[in-house]
Structures are given as C-alpha cells and as structure tokens.
Amino acid sequence: MTENGSIVIVGAGQAGGWAAKTLRAEGYAGHIVLVGDEPHPPHERPPLSKAVLAGSSEPDVCHLFKSDAFAALNLECEPGERATSIDRQARTVLTDRGRRLPYDRLILATGSRVRKLVIPGADLPGVFYLRTIADALALRERLTTGARLLVVGGGWIGLEAAATARKRGVAVTVLEAADRLCARAASPELSEYLARLHAGHGVEVRLQAGLQSLRSAPDGGIVALLADGTELAADAVVIGVGIIPNVELAKEAGLEVRNGIVVDDQGRTSDPNIFAAGDVTDQPGARLGRRVRLESWQNAQDQAIVAAKAALGGDARHDPLPWFWSDQYEANIQMLGLPERWPEAVRRGDPASGTFSLFYLKGAEIEALVSVNAPRDLRAARRLIEQHKPVRAADLADPEKNLQKL
Numbered sequence: 139m140t141e142n143g144s145i146v147i148v149g150a151g152q153a154g155g156w157a158a159k160t161l162r163a164e165g166y167a168g169h170i171v172l173v174g175d176e177p178h179p180p181h182e183r184p185p186l187s188k189a190v191l192a193g194s195s196e197p198d199v200c201h202l203f204k205s206d207a208f209a210a211l212n213l214e215c216e217p218g219e220r221a222t223s224i225d226r227q228a229r230t231v232l233t234d235r236g237r238r239l240p241y242d243r244l245i246l247a248t249g250s251r252v253r254k255l256v257i258p259g260a261d262l263p264g265v266f267y268l269r270t271i272a273d274a275l276a277l278r279e280r281l282t283t284g285a286r287l288l289v290v291g292g293g294w295i296g297l298e299a300a301a302t303a304r305k306r307g308v309a310v311t312v313l314e315a316a317d318r319l320c321a322r323a324a325s326p327e328l329s330e331y332l333a334r335l336h337a338g339h340g341v342e343v344r345l346q347a348g349l350q351s352l353r354s355a356p357d358g359g360i361v362a363l364l365a366d367g368t369e370l371a372a373d374a375v376v377i378g379v380g381i382i383p384n385v386e387l388a389k390e391a392g393l394e395v396r397n398g399i400v401v402d403d404q405g406r407t408s409d410p411n412i413f414a415a416g417d418v419t420d421q422p423g424a425r426l427g428r429r430v431r432l433e434s435w436q437n438a439q440d441q442a443i444v445a446a447k448a449a450l451g452g453d454a455r456h457d458p459l460p461w462f463w464s465d466q467y468e469a470n471i472q473m474l475g476l477p478e479r480w481p482e483a484v485r486r487g488d489p490a491s492g493t494f495s496l497f498y499l500k501g502a503e504i505e506a507l508v509s510v511n512a513p514r515d516l517r518a519a520r521r522l523i524e525q526h527k528p529v530r531a532a533d534l535a536d537p538e539k540n541l542q543k544l
C-alpha cells in the first residue's frame with residue numbers, strides 16, 4: 139500500500155489503539171482514521187474496576203497513549219463518532235456524522251457491550267453496569283463508607299467490583315446463579331479459593347441465587363427479591379452478567395459471523411480487505427484445539443498487532459495461549475491456558491498462605507495454570523507450555539524444586 143492509501147479502524151479500545159500503533163510502527167505512512175464512538179481517546183478497561191473504581195486513579199490512567207505519542211501517530215480520530223455501515227463494493231465506511239470514509243483496508247475492533255439483565259426494576263436509578271469510564275465514575279460515587287452494594291453475577295467483573303467496594307468500606311453481597319464463582323472461566327479449585335477470599339473480607343456470597351426483581355425502597359434504596367423469596371436491601375446494585383460482542387456492523391455488511399466475527403490466524407475476515415481483532419472475534423485457537431472468542435486485554439493487543447501487520451501484507455500469525463489476570467484485595471490472580479474441562483489440579487504451595495499455584499496437566503504437559511501471588515510460577519509454566527516440555531506432577535508440587543530448571 140502507498141502513502142496515498144487509507145486504513146480505517148473502527149473501535150478505539152485496546153484492539154483499535156494497538157492496531158493504529160502497529161500500522162505506524164510497521165512504517166505505514168498513509169492515512170489512518172480511527173473511528174471510536176466513546177467520548178474519550180483510545181483507552182483500555184482493566185483499571186476501571188480496580189484503581190479508577192477505588193478512587194486511587196482518575197480515568198486518564200486508562201488512556202493508551204500520552205498526548206505527544208498520540209499526536210505522533212498522526213491519526214484522524216475524533217472521539218464520539220460511530221460507524222453505521224460498511225459498503226464493501228465501494229470500500230467505504232459511513233458514520234453517524236454523515237461522513238463516508240474510503241478504505242483500502244478496514245480493521246474492525248468493535249469489542250463488546252454488557253449483557254443487560256431483563257427483570258422488573260433492572261433500569262431503576264441506582265442500578266449500574268461496569269464497562270465504560272462513565273459506568274465506573276457513576277458507580278464510584280455510590281461506594282461510600284457504610285453503603286450497601288448488591289453485586290449481581292459472581293464473574294470477574296462482579297468480584298473485582300466487590301473487592302474494590304470492600305476497600306471503600308461498603309457492605310457487599312454477591313449473588314451468583316451457578317453453584318460456583320467464575321464458573322465459565324475458572325477451575326473449581328479457583329472458584330473455591332475466590333469464595334473463601336471474599337468471605338474472609340466480609341462479603342456475603344450467595345451461590346445458586348436467582349434474582350427475580352428489583353424495586354425502589356422508601357428509604358431511597360433498592361430491594362432485591364430472590365427466587366427463594368428472600369428480600370435484600372441495598373443502596374446500589376451492580377450487574378455483571380457477561381458481555382455481547384458488537385458484531386452487528388460486520389453482520390450487516392455480510393461478513394461471516396458466528397460466535398463473533400470469524401477470522402483466521404491473521405485476523406482476516408471473509409472479505410480479504412477487512413480484518414478484525416479483540417473481544418469481537420471468533421478465532422481459530424489452534425493451540426487450544428477449538429475456535430474461541432476471548433475476552434481479554436492481552437488477546438485484544440496481540441491479535442490487533444497481528445491483524446495490523448497482515449493488513450499491510452505481513453505474515454505474522456496469532457495462536458493465543460490465553461492469559462488473564464485479576465486483582466482482588468491482596469491477591470494477584472493469573473491464569474494461563476483455557477482447558478475445555480478442568481482435570482484434577484496439581485497444587486504447589488498452600489492456598490491458606492495466600493501464595494500458591496495450581497497446575498492442570500494433559501498427558502505429560504502443562505495445559506493450564508492458575509497462580510495466586512506467584513508470578514514466577516507463571517513465567518516458568520509459560521516456557522514449559524510453549525516448549526511442550528514433559529513434566530512430572532511430583533516436581534511441580536514440590537516447592538523445593540526450582541521450576542525454572544525443569
């Protein structure tokens with residue numbers, strides 16, 4: 139592509155920002171338009187449920203680029219503009235400001251949005267979600283000492299909100315419909331640990347709890363009615379029941395969409411001029427042995443880098459070894475790998491000590507790892523997984539054995 143060319147990126151989150159940065163890093167000197175519908179510069183989300191919600195940082199910590207680095211990228215980017223349709227024949231993107239943006243290559247990084255709860259009272263004032271900067275700031279205002287927070291959904295976002303709220307002196311109850319926390323992405327042993335961690339910090343965790351409705355209370359608060367007839371009073375409710383990929387733009391343009399926008403290991407969609415990256419993609423996952431849609435910061439970044447290089451004709455490939463982290467209270471929790479089924483764990487260290495790792499083996503190799511306050515174990519395990527090194531469970535379980543030397 140030439141300096142007269144144009145690349146349009148839709149979505150100014152982690153994936154969109156990294157796609158733009160990579161295009162320039164790879165020497166692309168043509169025009170880049172970054173279309174993002176949120177009223178902020180390109181930004182990431184992890185601090186929103188942690189430092190920003192806690193009040194120890196302001197939202198600008200989420201910005202992907204300092205202002206001079208952003209200027210140096212020389213992007214056309216006016217926050218708050220939405221792409222409304224793609225004309226694949228004419229190779230243009232139409233926006234809600236009536237602009238028609240021509241492209242040689244288009245990168246879709248439209249991410250995901252929260253799944254809304256459909257029950258009576260779900261739209262009452264005092265009911266929040268946690269996805270955007272505005273969400274985090276609105277919820278933060280309600281997290282004052284002595285307030286009561288009801289968290290609906292015991293997944294990662296709900297649990298981080300619970301931990302942050304406890305730090306701010308808020309009384310917290312977590313409702314989870316399944317029989318364990320983070321059931322979709324965590325191993326049973328990790329779920330148990332999380333339940334103990336939160337209980338130890340004074341959170342009331344209710345499993346197999348169905349929420350039927352919310353209603354306003356005379357004191358200005360909210361009353362939640364559970365399926366078993368229990369009523370719970372709260373000052374605020376935060377709902378974290380999953381996300382939905384923003385596939386509509388791609389679907390309406392006739393691109394192949396299944397669990398997300400279908401891409402190959404270069405981020406290429408069913409149209410050779412259109413690429414996609416991040417939460418919105420349904421990708422091959424060769425290492426995992428199945429197609430996956432990953433909802434993680436690292437995947438958004440790595441896949442965007444590959445997609446941007448591929449858009450310029452490069453040959454990089456993305457075969458994710460899923461990595462995810464969460465910070466709750468004093469625990470830094472990291473997970474590597476994503477088995478379809480969790481085999482029995484090999485434990486290293488004592489969960490009661492607050493520092494331990496759980497290894498999950500497939501044959502003689504490590505398939506996945508959970509580490510709590512044990513980043514060294516994670517680094518060693520990553521190498522063992524990437525190099526397909528056979529290991530012995532007894533060595534992993536023995537804290538005297540140096541994992542780096544295995």
Ligand SMILES: Cc1cc2nc3c(=O)[nH]c(=O)nc-3n(C[C@H](O)[C@H](O)[C@H](O)COP(=O)(O)OP(=O)(O)OC[C@H]3O[C@@H](n4cnc5c(N)ncnc54)[C@H](O)[C@@H]3O)c2cc1C
Nearest residue numbers: 149151152153175183184221249250416417433434435438
């Ligand atoms: C509160 C919170 C905490 C998190 N913490 C962690 C963590 O600790 N670790 C971790 O690994 N992951 C974490 N995640 C997940 C991680 O943030 C996501 O996986 C990541 O944001 C995905 O990046 P993305 O660019 O694909 O999508 P997004 O961040 O969703 O960005 C997509 C952007 O595109 C915009 N957009 C969509 N459609 C259009 C359109 N038509 N026109 C213009 N713009 C459009 C969206 O509004 C959005 O701004 C967290 C997520 C949240 C919400």
